[in-house]
Amino acid sequence: MTDHKPDVLLLPAEEGPDGAFKQPEIVEEKAHSSATHITLKSGDAFLVANIRGDLLGANQAMGLYWHGTRFLRESNFFLEGHPLVMLSHHVSPSGLASQVDLTNPALRVDADTFIEQGEIYVSRLLELHNEELIQTFTITSFRELPRPLRFSLKFGSDFCDLFEVRGLKREEHGQLQPAQVTDKGVTLSYIGRDQVTRETQITFTPPSKYISEDRVHWSLQLERGKPVVLQMRAQLRELNAERFAKHIEVEGVRPLERPTIHTDDYLLNRLLKRGMDDLLMLCTLTPYGYYPYAGIPWFSCPFGRDGLITCLQYLPWFPEVARGTLAFLAMHQGTKTDDFTEEEPGKMLHEMRTGEMANCREIPYVPYYGSIDVTPLFLIALGEYIRWTNDLDFLRQLWPNAQLAARWMVEYGDKDGDGFLEYHRVLDSGISNQGWKDSWDSTSHENGELAHSPIALSEVQGYAFAAYRNMHYLAGRLGYEDEAGHWEQKASELQGNFMRAFWWEEEQSFYIALDREKKPCKTVSSNAGQCLWSGIVPEEQAKLAIERLMREDMFNGWGMRTLSTSAIRYNPMSYHNGSVWPHDTAMVGAGFARYGGKSEASQLLKGLYQASQHFEDARLPELFCGFIQREGFGPTRYPVACSPQAWATGAPGQILNALLGLRADAEQKRLVLEQPALPSWVNTLEVRGLYIGDQHVHFHVRRHGSQIEVQPGTENEIEIIVS
Template sequence: MTDNVSEAILLQSIESKADEEFQSDLLEDQDTAGNFHMPQITLKYSDAFFISDVHGDITPSQKEMGLFWHGTRFLRACNLFLQGRPLQVLSHHVANMGNECQIDLTNHAFTIEHDINVEQGTIHVNRYLDLQAEQLVQVFTVTSFYTMPVPLTLSLKLGADFCDLFEVRGSLREAHGQQQTPERENDSVIFSYQGLDDVERQTRCAFMPAADRVLSDRVFWKLQLKRDEPVEIRVVIKMKEANAERFAPSVAMPSKYELPQPTLTTDDPLFNRLLTRGMNDLTMLSTLTPQGYYPYAGIPWFSCPFGRDGLITCLEFLPWFPDVTRGALKFLAAHQGNKVEPFTDEEPGKMLHELRTGEMANCREIPYIPYYGSIDVTPLFLITLEKYTRWTNDLELAEKLWPNVEAAARWIVEYGDRDGDGFIEYHKASEKGLANQGWKDAWDSVSHSDGLLARSPIALCEVQGYAFAAFNATSYLAGRLGKTQEVQSWQQRAQSLRENFLRHFWWEEEQVFYEALDAEKKPCDVVSSNAGQCLWSGIVPEEQAQRVVSRLMQKDMYNGWGMRTLSTQARRYNPMSYHNGSVWPHDTAMVGEGFARYGRKTEAGQLLQGIYHASLYFEAARLPELYCGFPRREGYGPTRYPVACSPQAWAAGAPFLLVNALLGFRPDAEHHCLRLDRPTLPEWLQKMEIRDLHLGGQHLHLRFVRSGQHTQVIAGDDNEVELDVR
């Protein structure tokens, strides 16, 4: 046996032993199918995202971990070992923009040749991760603090499976493409896969310096470490697709991009942390498309354009990030439906629900290419364009998108109300589409008091409110663009919808709105947060609005952390469900904005405080997509939902929507004026200052000071906007 072969066998033996120990540690984790909470690192840049454990390793039992790009996992293993053993984590810190991370690691105790004992904490390894548009750069800096030179082996386990994201989530496929034999050299390893869509996907791992050995799925560097003399190893993991151009337009990405951030500070440093986290997450999730920035919905399962999520995120962040709203509006207009296509639920004028890339989308195994099965995105598009115009006075964009406005409004009237009863309803056309097409799109999210599921077509209460607001938005936009003959007709349509809505949806016994009407026009008689979103849209008259607020703040709906999606009194209530009793920060914020709209700012402040306090129990104050709806227990945090996306764009924006509501922002960029409707700081905040906000291009600088029950508004010396405080 030659020396080289002996050395190779020894290295492989060391690594195999480490794997046995590592897998043994994870047996209990694997038995739980990965549905347990463990701290993670999440990075995103452009269309790529990376999820690992806090070591920077990809844990086998965690299906969501890996390096993903264009809906595909390009890296399934990238685990670091020193002397054949995993490292111990000291700390990790993710950069504000969410694309870089510094991880500090150290060794466990081990023995090397001549029975030299190296104690735990003797070797320091800094692991730097930098996610770029189409590659992940990892730099390992190894420093010894042992008193004498130490010969060590650093190794990296690598692997790629090229799974489609939907397969990672659990979808079963009848066939796959061809996984190619990896190409291995001392300076690189190349994994490749020929997909059923004829796209060749490739992951190239380049090493600098070259590795001493590349065996099977392992890469080894033999290091001679001298005390306090760092050794650096750089690994560049490059993702590539060949023959993919026909499936998705590309846009050249800058090496780095950042959105300008305004500042919002208060006298509560922990609340400031929540606000900063939200702004950073919005920047992280906003992806540059050919039309501009679009806020991707969330990581890992929804890192792509979603119509509803994107528009609600834009509405939450609109005063703070108008460029994102502009990009989202242009993107959705560019993908507006123009034909009837049952497979994707496309119809003329309809706005998309979801756009995916990847092998399963390319092969039409899923309908999200794009998919249009959403009842509320189209009215939300009109609402968002109106609010964007009020803040920016960007009539150029409004004029450019007017044909899209007309098509969207026609869709609401012609396709949204097929039976002519005056209500907007949904019914899926695609076999592979969504059964429920409101924001609560789980299969079991719309039911009656006896627990029976509602049959479609279904008219959701909050969607009628969206349509009401959309008709008023169309009227406003027509007026701003000089199309005076259309102003009154859309106002009349809004008024007619309101009258019809109040006749059929008001639930007198519960002093709230029915969740929906089913196919037989039978009311879904359950109390839900949908009714609170009716307040957000403004469709509710003052008297009923006050009753709805009082009803929703009862204990069966408000659990102390936020608004439950469904009352505890409902037959289908389950605090651990996706939509039948859980708490969603964005939903809570929309309900709270509705409360504030009708003057109930104390209750809106309670909702803001609830999600603020919830954020204290999540790492880095990052609000997740949702959490469980169990009652709040004094001294303990909310119960986690096991597979909630985090970060999630509309969760990050929830506090901002409530702040905007409490301050009473009513923008009028046309007249260079900002009206503040009963501005109110919640009782747990005494001061707030806003800088670098803009109204129609003019600078806003405002301070708010609470004194007793009154909130004083003070304009900064550099404020350029007229204020109308009421």
Template sequence: MDWQGAVLKLESSNDALLRLFRQATDDLAALRLPVHGASRSRLVPAAGLPWFVALFGRDSLITSLQTLLVYSDFACGTLDVLGVWQATECDEYRDAEPGKIMHELRLGELARLKLVPHTPYYGTADATPLYLITLHAAWCCTGDHELLNRHLATAKRCLEWIDRYGDRDGDGFQEYATRSSAGLENQSWKDSGDAVVYPDGTLVTGPKALCELQGYVYDAWLRMAQIYDALGDADSATALRKQAAALFTRFNEAFWDEATGFYAFALDGEKKKVLSVASNPGHCLWSGIVPPERAGRVVARLMQPDMWSGWGIRTLSATHPAYNPYSYQSGSVWPHDNGLIAQGFKRYGYAGETGQIMHDVCGAGRFFALDQLPELFGGLNRNSTNFPVQYPGANVPQAWAAGSVFSLLQALLGLQPDAPHRMLYVDPVLPPWLDDITLRDLRVGEQIFDLRFSRAGRTTEFEVVRGDPTSVARREMTVWSDLLKLGADGTGRP
């Protein structure tokens, strides 16, 4: 396959962004992993080199979401392959339950001898709702109606798992806790053993209901409602919208802390708020579970100096007793985390902060060899004399670190593909440090566009250089967010 011919291209007078983009596409080319799907071999993104050249659930799905407008085959391949490995039975050693999407598959001697549970291992609480989010996003980018029919059975089993097993105690929230003697204590994207801590620095134990997991499920239910509309199943669509609305209310009652103007990191096993300030509520903006009247307070809190390092938003507040800028997930900066947070900022209309996060991550990228973003780097305060330091065990290249460049671009330009209706909506706001961007070979369904964005004073103009100009229109991201809940005509249809 001609990789360069297939992927999105970028042109810009900003050399730093140009180099970062080109290296990111090269990194993803290096991480293409052939895996057998339902009927044939498919290309999926491996998580990273050197430790994670394997099929993953969460990592492959997030990378697929990041790259849908760059190379949609990743998403199509990942949906296919993960559907093949969807769990069909309970297996405590592998943390498997019917309908659950896997976490990690290994094929070496330890796996063959069953000395590790990765055959595959299912210890992830977020891959299952992320599968549904990816299915909907892939449909929006490709317009492939058959994609929905092909994966509908898998999607239904995902929905069943969310209701039956994801909500362990029936309280309406998603919790996780390993049942395996070799399982992960933490099963969200922050999966290191010391990642979830109380404000005093002690570890949270027992089943944990992390804030972003509730957002992922909320988003997944709304997106599946649109899929059911497209498939003519109005009853299922209505039921999911009711579930989503109930979760929205329940979440905002249980997780919000008015005194700090921020969401709890998690609820612990006793349903008490864990009020450590972490980056996770930024994912709640990405998923849309935050009311508009609270979004500004969440954005402002994430941009306070204890969270915003100048190189990106930290995983944990610098004032927290457990903070360590050189740790894995307790004060470091992860590019993919920042990419999703930036998309959350833009979803609620905070374009200035979106541009700031992109400036930070791009600025960090130029300090690494080849302009290659690592998996994570230290969360030190930026000043005129220092530079970002790569975490010693970081994967380089790493799929969702490379993909963060595309998340940031999508946020900055407000790209909203609607291939089923042969439309692409944009909401571009170029920051003062970026004068122009041209995207070439942007594929939305069967259409291919070349688009030029340029800053004119305080406004950003766009021009359709190639493709049907009537198929590209300006629409604010806040409108897209509302339509996801209601449907374009107010009846629930997309």
């Protein structure tokens, strides 16, 4: 028997001038978000720290941010010049505070003093209150010490715009000002190109004799068992920022009430609770109500698409979040044509940033309107909100916005008049792909060639179909029967045209898109599953598409890949060409359930459920890599994924709602459970706090063999119908 050696192509080493091996150069090292970090959020401020509570000051996402700017880049706590050892860390359910337990490393302080590891305990409490970060250190020694010990904090700020942290290069900057040092603390400041002065005012308790522009230290004689408390407060300020102000504090809005969803599976309960905790943390109070900011660290601001999909996920549980989001978007609806921001009359915003670069229009997100799908999603969310709440006063208030949105779809979204919504960016500064898969290479042909715009995405036509159907419903609720009939006809025409243009008989699926020549992009993708979510697909083709999407090239065991493994551009480590996005998987799962594919939807939920057990605190991230599920191992992380991410928090609940078949008719005070099912491994489920109109609903769902039983709560004023 001879050894088999694979063929190996040996490449000559690239030599430098002295004949030595020349190491390849790293062209760009992007900031990354760690898989293990502490995330806090309060209002428009958020903190990303490591698990010791430190901000390392390196090229990472860590920092204290406010209004799109990093106000604190470094905050490191030391004992005798050494970092402490982390014992544990916990974040409060509200996301406003974190408790970190630390101890000393083994230290030879001097010739006579050696401290064993674990003899000094430090409790580090981080609290974020809007624009103020409070760090409280409670230090306790469990032995007598012969000499004082030095505890120190090193701090600093670069006042970088968030886009700079992400790696965007700027040609010009404002001016960092000299630090102002007093006996109480330090003020760090920066005058931006927008003429806004940004300040981080740091104060220390107790006062220290040793304060410089970037550090403070205390010399403490610790007595055994007697705690000593140190505190650092960092207050964030903006001066001369009134003309850029986009948000104000609002009083009189009631706090969000948490519903109860309890099953006989502890880990599923934990996953659902984690999602709601994160949603409440991401929800930010604007002048129009609550808005779920998209994600931390990169997307802590209003995104139209993310906000609307998150609202749809949570509508039965938090209708007031949908109301605030719809009102916010209506108030920022496009009114004019602007090539830089891609604003058009009636169009809904894609993204709205604050910060120096936005103020100076170095980036177009002021707000930016470059998305093809937010406007139809707005109409879908408005229709669903009315079904669940019967809030006709709000509908009357937003009806002009709805009409403008529908008109934009016809007059601007479909510029060539073929009945399909297409996108085409106007300037190079805009986003090239303007569906939810908005990376530059997310839409391609079967040979790998990128599609050229204008591009008509398959799932966006489904959104348009659902938007027209909702316009039919909303117009009917207001008594506008002729207008209702117009939109119903529009939906019917679109459905027929869509099936003729997008159905891919050979693959039993849908083309991902049509390019500018109306040539189909023949790649199997998760977009097809989102077509099912919208309801545009006839029953016969829906059954075929479900079977196709559940094959191993698409379903990897954890969730639905964005792109088939058979595609030339498939890369499981990419952003949109083979990765798994929990929200995408959930929308596909809800689409499956819509057409009776509840067993397949349950498999998708189980994949996310199992994946969550490998992420800290059962928190599903924005996305993870699309490698196949390997027994005994977790999913592969995507290095710059946001966590938490709003529409990832609601993904498990969205599939669960679809399995239960929840449909609301608040006008008739009725909740329908259509062919209810439970996840395959769950036998009981109890719901309290689901809203129909202004009424709470309570019910139980139980499995009895192959049968599912629904038992309404006795206190319900809402009729529950099982169909």
